[in-house]
Amino acid sequence: MSQLPPGWELKKFTDVFDINGGTQPPKSEFISEPKEGYIRLLQIRDFGAKPVPTYIPDNGKRRTCTEDDILIGRYGASVGRICTGMSGAYNVALAKVAKPDYIDTGYLKYFLKSDVFQRPLSMLSRSAQNGFNKKDLSTFDFYQPPLEDQKRIADKLDSVLAKVEGAQARLDKIPTILKRFRQSVLAAATSGELTKDWREENSDSVNTLAEFFIAEYDGKDLAELPQGWGYVSFKDAADIKSNLTDPKLTPDAIHLAPNHIEANTGKILELVTVEQDGVKSNKHQFYAGQIIYSKIRPYLNKVCAVDFEGLCSADMYPIEAKVNREYLLNVMLSDEFVNYTSQQQGRVVLPKINQKALNKIPVPVPPEAEQLEISRLTSELLAKAEVVEKQYNAAKARLNKLNQSILARAFKGDLFLPLSESTAIKFRIAGSTNSSENTASFELKTDLISDVPDSSTVDNTKIDQVSAAPANDEDLEFEKNSEVLKLLRTNKKRSRSVQEIFDTNELNTFETIDNIFIELKKLLKLNLIEQLGNGINTKFKAK
Missing domain, CATH: 3.90.220.20 (DNA methylase specificity domains)
Known part of the structure; x- marks a missing residue:
């Protein structure tokens, strides 16, 4: 300091x-x-x-x-x-x-x-x-x-950080909501609910797997499906491929293991080579267009589609779909499929499902045209969940830095300056899935809270009326190099919130929102920008 x-x-x-x-x-x-x-x-x-x-x-x-x-x-x-x-x-x-x-x-x-x-x-x-x-x-x-200032700072931090903690608590609910949304989409997709309206206009579709339909599984009747749908055993919907090969022959090949796949989403977390993973024992060869399924701990729900070839762990099955691959992937990711496989897992120490048990799992199958429509709709809906998840991760990273940003300001003695209070973060996510409406929305907003007196209590008091400091070389250089000012001047008629300034791709010089507060404060002091509104509605525009 x-x-x-x-x-x-x-x-x-x-x-x-x-x-x-x-x-x-x-x-x-x-x-x-x-x-x-x-x-x-x-x-x-x-x-x-x-x-x-x-x-x-x-x-x-x-x-x-x-x-x-x-x-x-x-x-x-x-x-x-x-x-x-x-x-x-x-x-x-x-x-x-x-x-x-x-x-x-x-x-x-x-x-x-x-x-x-x-x-x-x-x-x-x-x-x-x-x-x-x-x-x-x-x-x-x-x-x-001084002691009184210490108490004042501690009280203010109690108040501000409690808001951050509340925002964190709300944010922590989002992964669970996302998981429920994804599963609700998959449940609707694999039960026929998602394409209920579509079937009314496409009732002439024929199911080519009708001869393989089954009515019960494990001694119990299967749930009713829409007209034209039916259950088939997994062996009639896909082939489990086994092609063990020596990894030393292809050290540069991609290697997939269960830890490379995210549970419940079908996402591949990372791609590494056989050599990078230090693979020694024989592995299954897989090819583009297949599905890779982890038979270890089936309740973890680790399955993905691949559009490249490589080797996978011997604890995984390369699977070649006889139905639409994306549709089959959705079935395998669904809670119903996971429940079936979890009931059939053998061994207590390290549960796994063998090929015989997997081949008997019932798969709900619609006509081919409807499989394509289901794949299209689920892709659109799950893409929305991906957007929400990216926003969640960005918000979480920002929030994790916010505590230290606030504490740093407190121990600089800046906690009570007009532009140094805190940020309030609000989250809203909603998802619904049915035959006519499928939505996932997410709203993230970070607003500046200011200690500037409100015009209703202090006559003619506005922060944008602060007299400009006399221009000097340092101020002129600051005006020339200010990234915030450059952004606001791109459209002088448009006002922007701190969050909009923080998120814009035109800015790459700030690591935390705290830095923007400092720059805005100086721009206001130099009378180069004006503030519109107070509290959470505060926005800024160039003069």
Whole structure:
């Protein structure tokens, strides 16, 4: 930080705080139930979702903490983890931060979670293996505002980060919604519901597999299907190919294994060669136009279509469809098919389905023309889910960075500047599947929340009325190089939200939305842009 806010001090961490490591009593002293004369032993796992309460004799020599104390994880994957809210004796994997009265607990907690503290801690070469000590932290910086400012910052962070946490909770629901949407599409596709209207106009289609229709499976009657449809055994819908070959003969061939396929979606996650994967044992040869199905743990639902040739794991089946390949892939991805295969899996340690059992699985088959129409419709609908998933991944990545962006601003002293409050992220996803309507929609919006006074409470007060600072060489250079200003000037009549600025492909100089706040603030100060609206409706346009 080049310049500290008034009243702030830059100190070394250990000049302000002491670090007290925990103690490790022998396991022979552990009991699992509370007892008089015993004290709770706090371990890293006790601060997670699955605590394991442990109690040890209270001999008066233990390192203890209160619920208000802050502990830091010292070892392995838990290095830097901030723990608080429990009292007891803490073990050697934790260290307590002893603070003076002029440091606010809330401010300290957020500081310890910020990259200002976490980044140098992660760079300690010895921390993961041997744990850090007080000397290791002696070079770390600590930004110390006056106590009242500390409390004010902590309160503001409580409010802002609670909104981020709420957005994260809503965002975390999207993968489940997407999975349900995909399965609802596949269920409609393989039951005839998706093409109900289509059949009314195409009732003359003939099913060429009618002679192979079956009425029951595993001693039970199969569900009713639309006119012209019927169930056939898998062996009548596809051929399972077995063509084992020595991988050493084709080191540059593509190698597919179950871990290369995403569960439930049919997506291939990565393509690697036989040599890159270090393949040694014989593998199945597969060809373009086939389906690759993982027989290991069939409940994981790993199946994909390939338009290239290569080798696949011996734990997978290359499958050649006798019906429309895309339609058969949809059947194999459906919950109904997975339920059938999961019931037939053998072995307990490593479940798998053999060829004999797979060949008996019932496959619902419509006439060929309807298979093509189903493949077209499902492709369109699942493509919408793909768009939503990409937006979800982008939003998640942005949200993951947002906490640190807000914390960084807090410890620069910028948290209360007009353009530094936070972003509010709203998500909406809806999907419906039936014969006449199939939709998947997603709306993602990130709005700037400003502390600028509203015109209804302060007469004639608007941020765009700020007087321009006198132009100098530095300001002229900033105006010349500002990517935000260039974007807004491409269409002076159009106003844009911060999210629109952030997402545009014309900008490639910003890593986080936080940087845009800084640039917008300066552009407003120089009177080069104007702000329209306040709060979540804020937009900006060039003057």
